Amino acid sequence: MSESRRPSLRERTRHAVREQIAEAALIMFDEQGFEETTVDQIAAAVDISPRSFFRYFAAKEDVVLGDPMIHGEPVRAALAEHVETMPLWDALRASFDSIVRITEADPVGTLRATRVMISTPTLRARNTEKHLAWMLVLVPIVEDTLTGTEDDRGYRARAITLAALNCLDVTSAEWVHRNGAVGNGALLDEAFALLKPAVLAD
Template identity: 50%
Template sequence: MNSEGTVRADLRELGKSAIRAEVAQRAIALLDERGFDQTTVEDIAIATGISPRSFFRYFPTKEDVVIGDLMAMGLLVEAALRERPADESPWAALRASLEPLVRTAAGDPANVLRTTRVAMSTAGLRARSIERHTAWAAVLTPIVEERLTATSAHPSMAAGALAQSALACLFVATAAWAEADGADSYGDLLDEAFAAVGTL
């Protein structure tokens, strides 16, 4: 593909991403208002001004409107963890690596709260969120393991335990933040959850 063709393809992809983000934002607002199980893809299509067929060009399932970008956020966490100082404890580094999520919530609290409320509203969505966190753990564990190689007899197992525990703290703190409708500081809740586990 020549450079002009590459630019056109990039612009098309940029346009598709912008439309996808707009559809997701409107869909989340509707799902939060009516309830996830009570809202159909047809309802979302009407509210967003697209056809059901077009909806499925942007999202494979209704669930993906809610949790589709979680892996992208996981990559931000991975990058943040890699940048932590080498002499920082693994537990402190894991907590610090979640700051991109705190900044995202602070930057658009209303939208993030809506998305979180919907994600926590059904057993199926909660399971999908945990499934994505398991994928995050697979990415984070090798980075944590590098910090433990000289101090642990079984660094892979210890790193997995730390990564999974950190993500459990994230899940619990996020649920508490949503339940309080954002009244409590998301960062403070994460600190409290990490401190509770860290003192055991």
């Protein structure tokens, strides 16, 4: 399939309905709680049947998080490119620019989704699983930039990658805490700058 092919009318319609469902669901999750909101309530809010909801989302959790590699693959591709021209820690920070752009494109919606995620234990657990999936594809790239024995490089690569992902997590929480008053990108820059001396230490 050509990458330049325009989505069909059916695909555009499906995407629009999916976005409508997600927007209604996130508002309800935010206002009354994720666990307290039922699929029946979401379906009623957008005038569809509960069965139709599951044509667009496999579960309520997918409204908030979805497929972990939808956003993870752009991060992986960016890191593979940036390590060719940047120091490793700077390359990891730059690889998260695609995530920052998502928040900048829809700050209200992303802030709401993030607030729901960090306030719901089951979603926080799913977010941890997402980062484990990201680590599987990021660690080999990081490891290839390091020197030393195979065991040493693998250990250091996992530690560095997890530190970068933790910067992303703590930034998201702080962004919600400040209610979006400070840009996500600026907070991420600050978190990476705080850890940079430790990561680059011998």
